[in-house]
Every structure is written in structure tokens, then in C-alpha cells.
Amino acid sequence: MVEIAALLVGLLFGVGLTVSDMVNPERVIGFFDLAGSWDPTLAFVMGGALTATFIGYRLVLKRPAPLLDTQFHLPTAKVIDARLIGGAVLFGIGWGVGGICPGPGVTSLASGRIEPLVFVIALAAGTLGAKIWLGRKS
Amino acid sequence: MSVAAAIAGLAGGLLIGAAAVLLMWSLGRIAGICGILGSALTLKFDRDWRWRALFLAGLVAGGWLAAAGGLNDWRALTYPAGIVGTAIAGLLVGVGTTIGSGCTSGHGVCGLSRLSGRSLMATLAFMASALVTVFIVRHLL
Numbered sequence: 001m002v003e004i005a006a007l008l009v010g011l012l013f014g015v016g017l018t019v020s021d022m023v024n025p026e027r028v029i030g031f032f033d034l035a036g037s038w039d040p041t042l043a044f045v046m047g048g049a050l051t052a053t054f055i056g057y058r059l060v061l062k063r064p065a066p067l068l069d070t071q072f073h074l075p076t077a078k079v080i081d082a083r084l085i086g087g088a089v090l091f092g093i094g095w096g097v098g099g100i101c102p103g104p105g106v107t108s109l110a111s112g113r114i115e116p117l118v119f120v121i122a123l124a125a126g127t128l129g130a131k132i133w134l135g136r137k138s
Numbered sequence: 139m140s141v142a143a144a145i146a147g148l149a150g151g152l153l154i155g156a157a158a159v160l161l162m163w164s165l166g167r168i169a170g171i172c173g174i175l176g177s178a179l180t181l182k183f184d185r186d187w188r189w190r191a192l193f194l195a196g197l198v199a200g201g202w203l204a205a206a207g208g209l210n211d212w213r214a215l216t217y218p219a220g221i222v223g224t225a226i227a228g229l230l231v232g233v234g235t236t237i238g239s240g241c242t243s244g245h246g247v248c249g250l251s252r253l254s255g256r257s258l259m260a261t262l263a264f265m266a267s268a269l270v271t272v273f274i275v276r277h278l279l
Contacts, residue, residue, distance in 0.1 A: 014200020
């Protein structure tokens, strides 16, 4: 059940990213190009997603536990430090250069095009490199 | 941007949000793609690895299904950075999201809707840095 739920939820997420055209780097970069021909689509996507999660999370998190696990797994860190901000800034540079963030990168592997494949391989390498650098075990 | 693009964006955003809610309802997990990918890459083939791998497979399947249903056209995707630029971007996104513990979905959608102060600061930081980066790449270089 856990596996089927994960597959179906991932599928829905992938449909959403594709329908909204967030898989298209030109459209994402267009959102950040205020000095060029600005494309506000990303704001509509974030607005739609946040509306659903803002309401849905409140309903779901009232429950004692999720359907298929004994507890909710929520982040507990509270500290806003240089690591959080520095990492986010680096991510933003990469997002601005390529116009691809992890979700659309993985989803657009379905296109069979070379760019998403290159992106995801580099993404995996960067992720593993940073994990090793941070000395993380998990 | 056309009205059609705005409607598609809103509809796609609602689907993304609904998927995040369903993941919390069923598995009790945050739908942060970089976190799920990062944990899947550890290749410890346990129960937690399996759901993450299947979620990622679902993303690809969802993309395929939506395009097969005529909801997008893969030939229309445009990669302004080219192959080398896209590779550099991928490295930066991997390093940045790992150090900063989240990406657009984890901080920008899930974290913000939980009113997390960390996610708010991270989202402002990556949005601002993407804005500056695009300005430099498109208008100064």
C-alpha cells in the first residue's frame, strides 16, 4: 500500500508540473526576468499549490497519524543560520542559470531529451558531493 | 503569458498541492523532491528507500502521461542554458538544496504552508538569488 500510494502521489505531482509547464526552463526563467518579458505563470502555480496545501495540511495534521504510518514525519529544525541561507542562495543561482528545479528536472526525464538527463545526473552528483562534504550518514 | 497559461498554471499548481497533501495524509511525509531524491540516492534498499524510488518513478510517469494526453508538448521545452550550462545548474541546485535542506517544493510549498520561519527565509533567499542571477545572465553578460 505504501508503495502504491507513493507511486500514485508522485504521478499526480508529475502531472501537475507538466500541465503547469514548470517543466519548461524558458517559462521558469521568464518569471525571474523582470527586466525582460516577464512571465507570471510561476506565481499562479505557487498560488494554486499553496492554496491546496494551506487548507489540506490543516485538515490532515489534525488527525492522530497518517493512514499508512504510525506518525507524521515533520521537520523539527527551527534555527535560521548561514547554512540554510547560503544553501538557498546557491540553489537560486543554479535555478536562475538553468531554469530547472529538482521536481521538474526528474519529471521531464519523460521527454527523452538530453538536457533533463544531464541536469538530473549533475543534480545527483551535487547532492551526493554536498552530503559527503556535510559528513552526513543518512 | 496568455490566459490559457495562467489557468494551466493554477490547475497544475492545485494538482501539485493536492499531491503534497495526499503524501502527508497517506505516508505522513513532506513532498520535498530534493529531500526525497537525496535520501533515495543513499541506496539503502529498505522500506523508506522503496517509497521514495516509487514516488520519483511516479513523477516521470506523470510527466509521460500528461504529455501523452496532450497537456504539454516536449518539443516546446526550451533550455536557454544549453547542455554545459544545464550541467553547471544541476550541480549548483544539488549542492544548494542539500546544504539548505530544501527546494521549491520542500521550502516553497510544504514549508510555507506550515508557516515555517526557516522555509520562509530560504524561499526569499532562493527567489532573490534567482532574480539576480537571471538579471546578470540575461542583461549584463
